[in-house]
Amino acid sequence: MHDGEPLALCIGELPGEVMDDALLSDDLEEAAWHAAGRALAGLYSLARGDCLGPCRRDGSCVGEPVGDATEYVSAELDRQADEGARAGYLSEDELAVVRAVQGLATAFAGEQLVPRHRDYGPANCLVISDGAWSGVIDFEFAYWDVRVAEFSRCPNWEWIDRPELLEAFFDGYGWSLTPKEEQQLLVARTQYSVGAISWGREHSYHGFEEEGRRALRFINDILG
Secondary structure: OOOOOOOEOOOOOOEEEHHHHHHHHHHHHHHHHHHHHHHHHHHHHHOOOOOOOEOOOOOOOOOOOOOOOOHHHHHHHHHHHHHHHEEEEHHHHHHHHHHHHHHHHHOOOOOEEEEEEEOOOOEEEEEEOOOOOEEEEOOOOOEEEEEEHHOOOOOOOOHOOHHHHHHHHHHHHHHOOOOHHHHHHHHHHOOEEEEEEHHHHHHOOHHHHHHHHHHHHHHHHHHO
């Protein structure tokens, strides 16, 4: 532990390379995602938080604490919709999707707050030469959040393009989504999609912006 600035915690060196750089067969890739899901379940079982959002080293919240997940998620959707509309980032059709999804935020009522990595995916998961998963790195964005927020992008829109990987991940995690959790996940994906549009526009990262718009179209199709 290093108590001065910059703060750092060195756990140890892990073998392997990040999954994004590894050349894995489809079978080995699915196995690695399965192992990553199993490991994430262990993280979520460690502790429960009292408030959502960024926290200090002792787990206490930074800023005004919000412990109600419905309140937190609803406020975030409101903020994103209002900012996107004022800046002209969201079309009327896209804004209508966000407003429709807001009605699903009640699915977070009573949701427990868990430690969330917030950048969990192939770019931060390590595998060794035979494709076996060896660990996860980069916890600098971690804080208390709702569980489904970890899967809002996954992190390269696999829920749209590579659903078999997400199935392997959830199988390893030991989680079959309930209808309520499906609603939660739709809300989380909408939040991430709107964030991608705004961030992409503001930073001229047009590919990321278009990915967000494509995801909103996909969500609109799910809503029917």
